[in-house]
Amino acid sequence: MLKKIALVFSLALIVACSSSDDSSQGGTTDTFDRSALLKNLADNIIIPAYQDFGIKLTNLKGSINAFVATPNQNTLDAARKTWLTAYSAWQHLEMYNIGKAEALNQYYYFMNIYPVTVSDIENGVLTGAFDLNTPSYHDAQGFPALDYLLYGLAADDAGIIAKFSTDKNAQGYKDYLTAVINQMDKLTKDVITDWTTVYRDQFVNSSQNTATSSLNKFVNDYIFYYEKGLRANKIGIPAGVFSSTPLPNKVEGYYNQKVSKALSLEALNAVQNVFNGKSFNGSATGASFKTYLDYLETNKEGEKLSMLINNQFDLARTKIQALDSNFSAQINADNSKMTAAYDALQRAVVYLKVDMVQAFNISVDYIDADGD
Amino acid sequence: MNTRFKTYLNTPTSAAPLAVFRIGFGVMMLLSIVRFWWHGWIKTLYVLPKFHFSYYGFEWIKPIGDYTYLIFALCGISAFLVAIGLKYRLAIITFFLSFTYIELMDKTAYLNHYYFISVLSFLMVFLPANAYFSVDNLLKKRTYTSIPKWTIDSIKLLVSIVYIYAGLAKLNSDWLFKAMPLRIWLPSKYDLPFVGVSFMQQEWVHYAMSWSGMLYDLCIPFLLFYKRTRWFAFALVVFFHVFTRVLFPIGMFPYIMIVTALIFFDANFHRRILSVIKILLKPLNINSQTWRAEVYHYTNRKIILPIIAVFFVFQMVFPFRYLLYPDELFWTEEGYRFSWRVMLMEKMGYTTFKIVDAETGHGFLVDNSDFLTPLQEKQMSFQPDFILEYAHYLGDHFKSQGHKNVQVFAESYVALNGRLSQPYINTTTDLYKEKESFRPKRWILPLHDEIKGF
Structure with missing residues (x-):
């Protein structure tokens, strides 16, 4: 009897565990090429987006230098125009906090922390003693500082131009403005150079499932940006979702007063394009989170997760489009539309953070875990 | 014998x-x-x-x-x-x-x-x-x-x-x-x-x-x-x-x-x-x-x-x-621990908390990372007893900060074993009023599926 039990059991185990001969028909091998996903991201999305931004930032630097040299309405208008173009392009990059961008102690900290602390800027202007490399100046530089300096210094354009020409601190304003754009230019060049020389290959080749592989880090960064940079910073925080009262002065591009919606829509497009693997220059799509999800879910019944996510992005876009082009005005007029947009964005966080991450089964090596 | x-x-x-x-x-x-x-x-x-x-x-x-x-x-x-x-x-x-x-x-x-x-x-x-x-x-x-x-x-x-x-x-x-x-x-x-x-x-x-x-x-x-x-x-x-x-x-x-x-x-x-x-x-x-x-x-x-x-x-x-609890064990986890249930579930959740003033109805959301480590947040997000304990901690915290008539509500979505994420916690339950006990937690929403067996 014993022998029989042992025999049956070992046969069952042998069949179950060790037969690999009968796998040729019917079975699927891992046909999903994660390296291709990373290649598509790097070559068709991330690097083109950086290069596009690099050009636009150079233009911005040129027009700011021209404005500093001769402050007048023409040069101010030109600087503002290039500011907006570069700021829009930036919306495609903020989520890539990986590689050099991360190594710089978060590149985006130096580019887009808002609201700005006006007193830090004014103090820097007045004393000339400021160090943009220190963490306490994160909220006194980058695009938000330019927003303040180009739009918020005075009630009208003449007043702003006067600050850079006839004001007794004119030189201080000029120096601060120049320092801000130089800092942005320098850091951006560092990041772009790294991507186009060494980091691209490193990024593409790190497709393992470990806590430090670029695939896993990228997934985490992507979700983090969507949740924090886009959902919370652009919509949730100003709408007062995280505070007792709405905070309309915390919108992006606050001093410009016209672009917070445009920037948010640009950011949402960027997020959705990355999800679908859509090329930065053109409409071709490649290997992406979407195709990876579709691959993993081949046997699942019901609606595709990738479709649910895209539908949710689309819904959020519709909600944002319904808002005033200036979120501050929207919050003051009817904040419920802002929170509706927030809710739509929020639902996608669940799909990304719970359902997508579960499907990818991203390794997070906190400690031992036995899955319970 | x-x-x-x-x-x-x-x-x-x-x-x-x-x-x-x-x-x-x-x-x-x-x-x-x-x-x-x-x-x-x-x-x-x-x-x-x-x-x-x-x-x-x-x-x-x-x-x-x-x-x-x-x-x-x-x-x-x-x-x-x-x-x-x-x-x-x-x-x-x-x-x-x-x-x-x-x-x-x-x-x-x-x-x-x-x-x-x-x-x-x-x-x-x-x-x-x-x-x-x-x-x-x-x-x-x-x-x-x-x-x-x-x-x-x-x-x-x-x-x-x-x-x-x-x-x-x-x-x-x-x-x-x-x-x-x-x-x-x-x-x-x-x-x-x-x-x-x-x-x-x-x-x-x-x-x-x-x-x-x-x-x-x-x-x-x-x-x-x-x-x-x-x-x-x-x-x-x-x-x-x-x-x-x-x-x-x-x-x-x-x-x-x-x-x-x-x-x-x-x-x-x-x-x-x-x-x-x-x-x-x-x-x-x-x-x-x-x-x-x-x-x-x-x-x-x-x-x-x-x-x-x-x-x-x-x-x-x-x-x-x-067996003493009415709902799905894997979903509510009532009686799950200390029972040699090893490697049985892939469960993930996302849970946010809203602190509300019961009188004015005004409220705000909590940033969990202000209070919890990433591991704690991960574990909290899909386990009801964690959610309840944390809700009380938040309630006490904001009460001590001077907030009045504190209510704590949770919005939670959980995905279990490859199922699409579902709402997990009744969003209208003031968790600050709920007490931990061995009794079934009525504020857990049911799983829209059935898992048969032990």
């Missing part, structure tokens, strides 16, 4: 297996503590977090700041003393208490195998594991060559309970007929050499591993028990646990189970292990020839046997407490 049982209780057996077990256990525990310390987990799990998730009824057990290291040190030292058998009774009691204290400090780090260690060390308090081959023998110049057979059998019984209950827990429709959660976990092991891109992606492999895992758990105690299948069974134990170690981040557990399985071998096998250790100890020049050799007898058997009996009844009944 009664006389047969009495005879059984008086049956002697060699003390060697229990001595080997004591050494193996002590060494594995010492390594576990060193490893835990080495990884810096004492700091990240117990010193740095502002807030700790307690077990119901054990809220008074908390990390004690930097002194937490002392508890670990105490635990490690007592494990070492257990291994060498010096002041064994004191050492194993200290080990049981310090290890259990550590386990109870924060349930974020709950693992079945930590519970197993606590339970096993509790049992060992009542066993004469220092009867043979211990420093205590050396000090007393006395050794015991035989001990009651039931002492060794009690360890075998405990190990068997763990395996069989783990096997029973796998008898459910997700595990057997959907190959969940292995179907999610295995394909993500595409990095593994040889098997990663081919084997781990095959659906039949997911099913085969689910079924053989279930069969393994249910059969292995019996295969270890019978002499004729023992070596085969031990080979399976080694294969199975090494394999799971390769696949999953489960730390020391596989090695502990491999060492534990040695208890099933007969005395000769253990004497051979001890003779190897004796050769290593030769330089110490210990002369045991002059020691008195005796048969070990319990002096307080009338107290100890009932304790052991109650202990085993508890072990067999407690895991079934989930």
Whole structure:
């Protein structure tokens, strides 16, 4: 009897565990090429987006230098125009906090922390003693500082131009403005150079499932940006979702007063394009989170997760489009539309953070875990 | 029957297996503590977090700041003393208490195998594991060559309970007929050499591993028990646990189970292990020839046997407490822990909290990362008792900050074993008013699906 039990059991185990001969028909091998996903991201999305931004930032630097040299309405208008173009392009990059961008102690900290602390800027202007490399100046530089300096210094354009020409601190304003754009230019060049020389290959080749592989880090960064940079910073925080009262002065591009919606829509497009693997220059799509999800879910019944996510992005876009082009005005007029947009964005966080991450089964090596 | 049982209780057996077990256990525990310390987990799990998730009824057990290291040190030292058998009774009691204290400090780090260690060390308090081959023998110049057979059998019984209950827990429709959660976990092991891109992606492999895992758990105690299948069974134990170690981040557990399985071998096998250790100890020049050799007898058997009996009844009944709860066990997790449910679920959640002023109706959302570590947030997000405890913590926190009429509401979505995420917590329930208890939690929304089985 014993022998029989042992025999049956070992046969069952042998069949179950060790037969690999009968796998040729019917079975699927891992046909999903994660390296291709990373290649598509790097070559068709991330690097083109950086290069596009690099050009636009150079233009911005040129027009700011021209404005500093001769402050007048023409040069101010030109600087503002290039500011907006570069700021829009930036919306495609903020989520890539990986590689050099991360190594710089978060590149985006130096580019887009808002609201700005006006007193830090004014103090820097007045004393000339400021160090943009220190963490306490994160909220006194980058695009938000330019927003303040180009739009918020005075009630009208003449007043702003006067600050850079006839004001007794004119030189201080000029120096601060120049320092801000130089800092942005320098850091951006560092990041772009790294991507186009060494980091691209490193990024593409790190497709393992470990806590430090670029695939896993990228997934985490992507979700983090969507949740924090886009959902919370652009919509949730100003709408007062995280505070007792709405905070309309915390919108992006606050001093410009016209672009917070445009920037948010640009950011949402960027997020959705990355999800679908859509090329930065053109409409071709490649290997992406979407195709990876579709691959993993081949046997699942019901609606595709990738479709649910895209539908949710689309819904959020519709909600944002319904808002005033200036979120501050929207919050003051009817904040419920802002929170509706927030809710739509929020639902996608669940799909990304719970359902997508579960499907990818991203390794997070906190400690031992036995899955319970 | 009664006389047969009495005879059984008086049956002697060699003390060697229990001595080997004591050494193996002590060494594995010492390594576990060193490893835990080495990884810096004492700091990240117990010193740095502002807030700790307690077990119901054990809220008074908390990390004690930097002194937490002392508890670990105490635990490690007592494990070492257990291994060498010096002041064994004191050492194993200290080990049981310090290890259990550590386990109870924060349930974020709950693992079945930590519970197993606590339970096993509790049992060992009542066993004469220092009867043979211990420093205590050396000090007393006395050794015991035989001990009651039931002492060794009690360890075998405990190990068997763990395996069989783990096997029973796998008898459910997700595990057997959907190959969940292995179907999610295995394909993500595409990095593994040889098997990663081919084997781990095959659906039949997911099913085969689910079924053989279930069969393994249910059969292995019996295969270890019978002499004729023992070596085969031990080979399976080694294969199975090494394999799971390769696949999953489960730390020391596989090695502990491999060492534990040695208890099933007969005395000769253990004497051979001890003779190897004796050769290593030769330089110490210990002369045991002059020691008195005796048969070990319990002096307080009338107290100890009932304790052991109650202990085993508890072990067999407690895991079934989930039957008292109305809803799906995997979903509500009421009665899930301390029941040998290992590797059964892939569960993830996302839970946000809103602090509302009951009078004005105004409220704001909480940023969980202000209060919780990433691991705590992850664990909190899909376990109702964590959600409730954290809600109370938030309520107290904001009340002390001067907020009035505080209500705490949670919005939660949870995905279980590949199902699409579903709403988890009733968003209209003020969790600040709900109390933790053993009663069913009515504010957990039902799972829109059924999982059949144990």
